[in-house]
Amino acid sequence: MKEDITMAKLLKTTFTLFLALAFVFSFTSCKKEKAESSSATSSGNVSEAWIWEGPDYETLKENPGKAEITISNPTGVLAKVIDSGELIIGTSPDYPAAEFVDAATGEVMGCEILLAQYIANSLGVELKIETMDFSAVLTALDTGKIDLAISGFGYKEDRAEQYELSHGYEAQSSVSHHTLVVRADEIDQYNALSDLSGKKIDAQASSLQQMYVEDQIPNADLQLITSLDQGVLDLLADKIDAIALDATTAKNYAEASNGQLVSLYTEKEIEFDLSMYSDYAGNVCAAKKGETQFMEVINEIIDQVLATENYYEEYNLYATYYYAACEAAGISPEEE
Template sequence: MKQLKFLFTVTLSALLAIFLTVACTPSEEAPTADTGATEDAPAETLIMATSADYPPYEYIPSGSTEIVGFDIDIANYITEQLGYGLEIENIDFNGLLPALQSERVDFVMAGMTPTEERKENVDFTRVYYDAQNTIVAAAGSGLTTAESLNGRRVGAQLGSIQEGDAREIEGAEVVALNRIGEMIQELKVGRVDALIMEDTVAAGYVEANPDLEFNTIESEGASGSAIAFPQGSPLLEDFDGVLEQMMSDGTMEELVTKWFGEDSPAQAEAAEAEE
């Protein structure tokens, strides 16, 4: 009887060992490589730097801590299409390119124009949205042309293309400021006479401040917004491909309507903040 029990135990152990061996052996149809990405866990998280004071491109709505805007929607769409996660770092505009060059971040989106000077240090995608410079001033002030700013104090965002354009205006005294909201306040209290600002951004602030007006001016330099990368980044080609797809399939047009239309969230936010 003991011998029978022994034989039974040995047989059971052998069968169990065979079962475990088969269960742990990968099937021939299983993939040989794993990217690490799943539906809930992307393979890699990219860090995007922005300056969240530039509605409707990127800003933080009142009562919130979340950065939203046109650029944010584009960044989320592209990274999702490519299988990446996204982390956003909010820093002053003039610190964006240094952060990129030191490779603290993977890319920059901040309504940034790909000027020739910037191209010497970073790489850009195609332009995904074009805009024009404007003069923002008190309504009825007569400050509607570059010539009218001769002898005036003119505010512009530090490190922006608008700062460079303002410095080209003959006789203008340029005051460089960090944040767009700060620029508007300096204008309203009279510490600057006018501002140089992109038309899409100016529209929201003028809508919320009826005592201000804006007038488009010509700019001879580069215009439009593009995504910036460290030189030689392998991400640039992939991002460019998704941007091209967004422009051809109507996705970009939908986002432009959402963020630059009359009923855009940024317009509503600006109006609410002024009440």
């Protein structure tokens, strides 16, 4: 009898894992299919509720633009970048539309990748992209493996103490919503963040979501992961109760889950309170501590990206990058 029960559990676990893997694969394939046909609005692969009519990703990749800057007497990492003719960035490409891997070509894409190319163009150097787990990106700065970390980072006080952080940049206010994804059949359990107290919650190590869970759901059983795909596998296999992530990514994972997962922000407007962090809106780049000249130049470049008003209709250049990257990834931005 015990052996029968054990075998039944094993079969159930194996089947659940198979379904989870199939979901993650279908989510990736869906992004691939939508990206391949994104220019054909009648194909049915791009959400009919949202269509980007601005410049597409390939057009922006060919000519992302550049800032007009003057560099005098470069030192440190800035001198190294200019002398070598190469800017090396580190990123974890599992966070569409900021950075992701095209399933068809293996190319690293995203709005932050376009920003990185803009920065490299402004410095007059080539761009080299090093991919790694999210938790390894900042470590790569410490060891000198990369020059600049661009991987969906937000401002954190302890992060600012250890690294030089850039000015913030964001495409729209909706990316400043952060929430959780839960199983659809458990949605009735949750009406506020406090209902997640004591629950097992996945968040990427060193991410903003880790900080939000620690600050606002202090009794949660926080599990740190290296990728959001791992969180999806954990959630579908009943290993955890929720995943913490931004609202746009939450919505897209939920839409790709065939009704198995839901976003608490979309369904019940449950989100983390970001008012205590309001002075630091948007994502930031990071450089090694002490590289102030390098970061001053990066900030000058970023300021010009954000100041490029009406690049396409009412959008500045970074917002244009963002929406084009959403289209390329086959996802729709979160609507207010």
